[in-house]
Amino acid sequence: MKYELKDNQPVASNIASKGLIKEISDQNLAALTNQGVLSFPAALKSSPDLSASDSYLITHYKGQLWTTNIVGFLSIRTSQLEIGLRVDSSQNQFFLRYMIYRALHLNLSSELGLNIGKMTGTKILAMFIPALLNKAMQAGIYKEYENKQFNDYQLHGAIDVKRQLKVNVPFVGKFATNGHQFTRDTELLELIRHALEAIKADVNLRNLLNRDQTIRKNVALIVANTPNYQLKNRQKVIAQSKKIQLRNNYFLNYLPLIRICRAFLEGTELQQGSKSILNGILIDAAWLFEEYIGAVIEENFVHSHNKIGQDKQYLFKDRVDKGLIYPDYLKKGEIQVPVDAKYKFPEGIASHDRLQMMAYMLRFQSNRGVLIHLSGTDVAVSDTVQIEGQYVDDESRPQVTEYGIGVSQAGQWEQFLMDMHKQEKQLCQFLSGFTTY
Incomplete structure (x- = not known):
């Protein structure tokens, strides 16, 4: 069944x-x-x-x-x-x-x-x-000991008396021994x-x-x-x-x-x-989606690989608990725009996801942050959430952009591949326009 x-x-x-x-x-x-x-x-x-x-x-x-x-x-x-x-x-x-x-x-x-x-x-x-x-x-290459019989002029281990008498009489200087040696062809x-x-x-x-x-x-x-x-x-x-x-x-x-x-x-x-x-x-589909997005945008973004403790960051200075954080990706260069991948549909993006992104934006002094998720259809969607409060102008107002990547529903692999290449190109072009103010 x-x-x-x-x-x-x-x-x-x-x-x-x-x-x-x-x-x-x-x-x-x-x-x-x-x-x-x-x-x-x-x-x-x-x-x-x-x-x-x-x-x-x-x-x-x-x-x-x-x-x-x-x-x-x-x-x-x-x-x-x-x-x-x-x-x-x-x-x-x-x-x-x-x-x-x-x-x-x-x-x-x-x-x-x-x-x-x-x-x-x-x-x-x-x-x-x-x-x-x-x-x-x-x-390294796996290796292990193997039992081996020797018959030469060196002592490799215990002498095999029966074999010694059979092959080395009269004695000509050789020893029939049983020993161990490393081998890689296992x-x-x-x-x-x-x-x-x-x-x-x-x-x-x-x-x-x-x-x-x-x-x-x-x-x-x-x-x-x-x-x-x-x-x-x-x-x-x-x-x-x-x-x-x-x-x-x-x-x-x-x-x-x-x-x-x-x-x-x-x-x-x-x-x-x-x-x-x-x-x-x-x-783990959430891990897989994060690694996939990392592969798509790796040319312009650093993937923190939080699952192996690589490129970890901290929120607080001069504290025992420094607030360990792992933004999924940071834009390369001096302008560090944080980007996170969420294996969710638009309706699944919750307040805690946005609050997490706000913490990243505060830490990297960025007024812009991006959440990448699934659109739920074969068409990409995007939405911007602006932060409440008094600011000099809209350009200085922090905002979180939520970008949903489309997934092709094609029934043929060749068409699916073409569709996904277009989606990925569209995502990279979208991210290339992000700067911090």
């Missing part, structure tokens, strides 16, 4: 009573992760904005069951649940896939030959592999290599591995350290990968990569292991 829902929507009573929905209701992401679910951005980086203990996939609110900002898919036994973006039309989920690629890769263009509109099933998992590989490789790296080769072989995916210098370098390192790779061994490597255990916590960032690579190669649902109850991928 498959259930299809949208984010931030009430769950119909006839669905809320079903087994799968009842089992995951009011379970936080920490609990779901322990049962085998992979969540983003947690798999990429720590995320104070998405607390695993405080975030829920489906929860009760005012006596009714609701979905939240978390989207994705998961399964349990024979039941499957898919939660899509409420802004996406029908079943195509173009905007979800598009934001994933922009958030993880930042350089989608029609010239890349990467048609993510045609990606279905586990091919979507391939989109995560470059980012997870880069994250894992921050710890089952783990072989699994990653096979996933990378499978991506290279797919005309719709191969450009995932060419997007920047970092991923190209890491792919080259994996290739260089897996000299025993053979395509004919793929099924054997996949089977052996299910027994992989990381005994060194230093390499824990390889775990999400292993799971994604295995699921991609198998072409099945994401699984953690034979004891898993749940499996799947969940994505």
Whole structure:
């Protein structure tokens, strides 16, 4: 049985009573992760904005069951649940896939030959592999000890008496020993290599591995350290990968990569292991939207990346509690106009969102601030909220502009891509006119 829902929507009573929905209701992401679910951005980086203990996939609110900002898919036994973006039309989920690629890769263009509109099933998992590989490789190439037999002029470990008598009599100076040595060509790296080769072989995916210098370098390192790779061994490597255990916590960032690579190669649902109850991928749509907007406007704005504590700012001077703040984006240069992304429709922008922006404007001495949200249609909308009070003129009066980006409802990927490029160009042109007074 498959259930299809949208984010931030009430769950119909006839669905809320079903087994799968009842089992995951009011379970936080920490609990779901322990049962085998992979969540983003947690798999990429720590995320104070998405607390695993405080975030829920489906929860009760005012006596009714609701979905939240978390989207994705998961399964349990024979039941499957898919939660899509409420802004996406029908079943195509173009905007979800598009934001994933922009958030993880930042350089989608029609010239890349990467048609993510045609990606279905586990091919979507391939989109995560470059980012997870880069994250894992921050710890360096994975290596482990392997048992090995030696027969040379050095003592590498304990002498194998039986083998010594068999191969080194009469004695010519060689020793038959059993020892341990580090190796990089492990089952783990072989699994990653096979996933990378499978991506290279797919005309719709191969450009995932060419997007920047970092991923190209890491792919080259994996290739260089897996000299025993053979395509004919793929099924054997996949089977052996299910027994992989990381005994060194230093390499824990390889775990999400292993799971994604295995699921991609198998072409099945994401699984953690034979004891898993749940499996799947969940994505914080609010995080995804923020990263997407950051990719669109990165040329002229600095993205603070609050989820990793980068570019943090403070409100107060000479205080123990300095009032830590993270405006999503600040305009580059001396004129620092704060911009925030809100995964909301116009009617969802609340007073606290505007008050937060006012604090940013005060901190950066700007009379202008921008909230970027979803328009709720395929057409962009904008509205300006002026601040009450006595000012010299309207130009000096602080104001918060709320800009809703449109999302194409096209049924064909090529048209959707053209529409979104127009929307993004329109947004960048709109922001380019902002200055502070």
